[in-house]
Amino acid sequence: MSGLRVAVIGGGQNCEHEVSLASAASVARALAERDHEVVRLTVDRDGAWLDAEGGPIGLAAAVEVLRGCAVVVPVVHGPRGEDGALAALCELAGVPYVGSGVRAGALAMDKWTTKLVADAVGIATAPGVLLTPGTAPSYAWSHPVVVKPVAAGSSHGVSLVRSAEELPPALAAAFVLDDRVLVEELVVGREIDVAVLGRPDGSRTCSPSLEIVVDGLFDLDTKYDGSADFRIPAALDEVERKGLEEAALAVYDALGCAGVARVDFFLTADGPVLNEVNTMPGFTEQSQVPRMFAAAGLSYPDLLDRLVRDAADAG
Structure with a gap:
């Protein structure tokens, strides 16, 4: 089958920026191995859109690039990417994309x-409670818990709290990343x-x-x-x-x-x-999901080829 023109988006405005860049670079290489024409785009930490050479192109120009592709692979982990934001952009631009839609993301x-x-x-x-800056002061530690931001990835801001003294810094670290924090019983x-x-x-x-x-x-x-x-x-x-x-x-x-x-x-x-x-989990060849499917006989390039062709067919 002939290759497709595929846009691969990496980066993002969140704490998983570097992980996303690594995933996007790996995805682009693997798709090129399957003869797809890959167009790289990056969302910088400040939200600026960059072309393959790292030059700023602006959102409007980026959308035109996306519209010139058969399918988009939004390899942006975390908020303003995996959370449905890029799926929404692709929906509005009318371009098929790999992965879950706005609601699921x-x-x-x-x-x-x-x-x-x-x-x-x-x-x-796991049994847990949702805390905000307003309710957190009333939470009393009584047994080991795991504290995590409600919306963050790669375990950023996640702490195992074994004592009451460890709770305040754990909550502070989580609130840096989100204004809602989950406190769960240790499983x-x-x-x-x-x-x-x-x-x-x-x-x-x-x-x-x-x-x-x-x-x-x-x-x-x-x-x-x-x-x-x-x-x-x-x-x-x-x-x-x-x-x-x-x-x-x-x-x-x-x-x-x-x-x-x-x-x-x-x-x-x-x-x-x-x-x-x-x-949108980590997606280098050594990441968990590609390794899991490789164990079933589906190689990394073949997995990505299947994902982009499925997205193009569904779109």
Whole structure:
């Protein structure tokens, strides 16, 4: 099949800017390997749109570039990207794009809303409370909890709080990134991810599961310092595997996701507990989702080729 003209957007106005640049560069290289004509665009930290040479072109010119492409791959993780913002831009520009739409992106980025949706379809989540700057002073620590911004990624602003003294700095770090903070009870279980790939015909496929083995919390440092041990497929019995996949599909469908989404769980003695959903997860060749599908025989370039062709067909 002949290649498509594909726009790849990286960067973004959030704390995942550098991670997104790495994902976008890797995605562009892989798509070029499959003979697609790749057009690079970058959203700078201040919101400026840059062309492939790094020169400012402005939003209006960027939209014209997008309109000249068959499909867009918005590889911008986090707020003002993964949260549906770029999906909305593509919708308004009338250009097909890879990944979830506006509603699913916004719902999944909001960890509190994701919990409500999961609970509504019978998927367990960690008990937690939502705090704002106004309500946080009244929260009293009584047992170990995890503090996290409601809408941020790559574990930025996430803290494990083991004592009352650790709570104020943990809340302060989270509030730097969001004006809403989630405080969840610490869940004891194995950290296992399942990626779901939706196709235009309505079919959905689960990847082999991935278990994250770390000494302590899978935080920002352990995500990128190479100390985490990723085991693919996770050592699961048939009941555990089926339970995780059914839960992943239920949440994917309830949120209305499209393309690839990574659904993260804790596997406890009582079954899966949802942690979060990523509608645009890290996407270098060594990132979790590409490695999960590679374990099923779908290479990184082939996975991306499938995603852009599916998006073009669906659009």
